[in-house]
Amino acid sequence: MSEDLSEFLKTDELQELKAAHGRALRALAKREQATGELVEAVFQAAKDAALGMNIPKVAAPKPDKRKGEPEHAILLASDWQWGKITPTYNSEIAAVRVKELGQKVKRLVDIQRTAHPVRELHIYLLGDLVEGEDIFPGQAHLIDSGLYSQMFGAAEALARLVREMLGHFEKVKVVGVIGNHGRLGRKGTFRPESNADAMMYRIARMAVGEEKRLDWPETFTQGERHWYAVDNVLGKRWFLFHGDQVGGGFAGFPWYGFGKKLSGWRASVAEFDYSVGAHFHTPTRMYLNGLTHWNGGSIESTNTFAQEQLAAAGEPCQWLLFQNEKGVTAEYLVRLG
Structure with missing residues (x-):
């Protein structure tokens, strides 16, 4: 800080x-x-x-005068589940891991900068950054704080992360979509645009302050779930969604479901070159007929439900990607904790 x-x-x-x-x-x-x-x-x-x-104001970094083909960094912020409690995870640990994420992103970017300039960062908020409070029976026994505290706790951590990145990049763009854990109450109780993820993003944006080098559009669609977004990075179009729209699958991950959904969305929703999602807490990269999709990990650990029901256990991690005008050049799975 x-x-x-x-x-x-x-x-x-x-x-x-x-x-x-x-x-x-x-x-x-x-x-x-x-x-x-x-x-x-x-x-x-x-x-x-x-x-x-x-x-x-955040002090801008010195202009990067390195030669070489410029690249942009892309950070996937997914499934923080702020407020969830497990044997090895809670809100305090979440704050520590987000701070660690910022430090590791800067180190990896500095490594890339030894070869070419990396002046701009895109942060994709992929939903479920808060755990929620009453989206399924018994959830109240699996959280360490209510929804209000979750939103402000996650917003503070996100705002600090964005400010830290503004000190390391000449420009930062933040694009968000909502997750199912951001839903207020059970399905149908509230209007579809009423979502704790979206509210948390807006609070974080306000906490960052006015920064001319920051582009952060609001995650909001009147009367609808803001379930997808499209971002342009050096001429390549990225399709963002949470992932709760994808069903079926084997061993907890719907490989076929992703193929079907992404093909359909490409034809009916928007044209895109790459896609990113979350929801399954399974860091994955898959290639589907010319399209590469990355699915994000989570910063939580020891998910006892996944252990019992899916015989699966993930490690806390987030994706960091790099792209030039030709396409993605490098990918790092940033391990945390």
Whole structure:
């Protein structure tokens, strides 16, 4: 964390943030979680917290004058499941792993920069960055915090990560899609655009502050789930989605389902050169008739449900890719913890 940000966190503005946090918690405690009330309370807290805040600017890195064909870095942020608790994972461990992720990304980028310039980073938020609170029976016994605390905890970690990357890249672009764990309550209880992932992204964007070198469109589609996004990287089109749309499969991963869905989406939703998803906590790269798909890992560990039901266990990890005008040139599976 920069010295400027450290000093900011000691100011009276932080007390305003804490006061807004407390007001929202008290409001939620007095209300039933009827449609719209949770959404309104969270956004009001974020708006209150932003009022009067003078968030320090991130110092831009020195211009990269290296010669060679430039590449862009692409970070897949997937399935943080913030708030979930397992024998080896909770919100505190999640914060440590996101911090570790930022450090390792910078080191790997520096290695790439010895050969060519890497001036821009694309961060893809692939959903389920929060665990949720009531999307399936018994979930309340598997979390260490409620949805409100999950959103603000994950938003703080994400904002710090983005600010750290702004200090290492000349430009940063963040593109997000929502996950099924971001759903508020059981299916059909809330409007489809009411999603904790989307709200967390917006809170994080506000916490980053005004940065001209940051492009971060809102993850929102009126009346619909913002289930996909398309991003352009040096002329190549990337298709982003969470992955809960894909069913079937063997040993917990639907290989055939991905092939069918991606072929259909390419014909009916958007044209794209690459695709990225998440949901299955299984870091995977597959090649499908000219299309390469990466499926992201999770930063959680010791998923006892997966161990019992799927006889599977994943390791905490996230993908970091590099691409030039011709296409993807390198991929790293960044292991955490």
